[in-house]
Amino acid sequence: MSAVSVEIVSKTFPAAGGAPERALYRDFRLDVADRSFVALLGPSGLGKTTLLNMIAGVDRDFVGRVGFGAGGSPRIGYAFQTPRLLPWRTVLQNVTLPLPAGEGARERALRVLSEMGLADASDVYPERLSLGMQRRVALARAFALEPDLLLMDEPFVSLDEANADRLRDLLTELIARRPTTVLFVTHDSREAFRLADRVVALDGPPVRITDDVAVTLTPEQRRMPSEIERLRAALLGLKRGAVA
């Protein structure tokens, strides 16, 4: 488990074709409580993936700091926008690969695969699986690590609603079983309210927080489209057209 405290004084990317450099982030601050599930909601191209990369330590080219709560260096699981499975490795090998070497890694991977209904697919190569199954394997890979902090970048995008919803349920179950701090990037406000206990809406550039709301729905209410619509309308002021 881990709290996260992000302070980005400045983050820029060089602009293409000699155009002036544009600040993606300037004086941005976000504090995430331990074991909370925070959805980061914002339009495409805003800088959400960049934020996750800075938190994960994949992108260190910025001015600012990312701090973590007690313990200092949490185990971070990262579920990317695309499943990113290695095609020449089986499902089991893909899930085992990021685990610390040693006894128990294979057993842990097999246990998580089984919990996620993937036991029969463990010896299969990813290309044989549907996109929904591949995303499920990517989720298994992130969970097998038993992360203190789970970063998720639109992990259910481009799935049909029924499949996406099954995976959302699965994610909720996994987190109930093993509480984890989650930062979940999405541009879909329905998904944000369905899953998160805090929704942070972003706009920019530079990226700024436009809404920051606690979601206190019960698990039953989260499955009711009318409840989700009520929250979307009330809390995000959809008349502004800021979110999908």
Ligand SMILES: Nc1ncnc2c1ncn2[C@@H]1O[C@H](COP(=O)(O)OP(=O)(O)OP(=O)(O)O)[C@@H](O)[C@H]1O
């Ligand atoms: N390595 C890079 N070099 C230059 N520009 C980049 C780089 N990575 C991202 N960008 C630019 O930074 C901006 C933010 O990108 P980012 O992928 O973080 O956005 P996003 O909010 O995650 O969008 P999406 O939902 O489409 O993935 C975009 O304009 C993108 O083109």
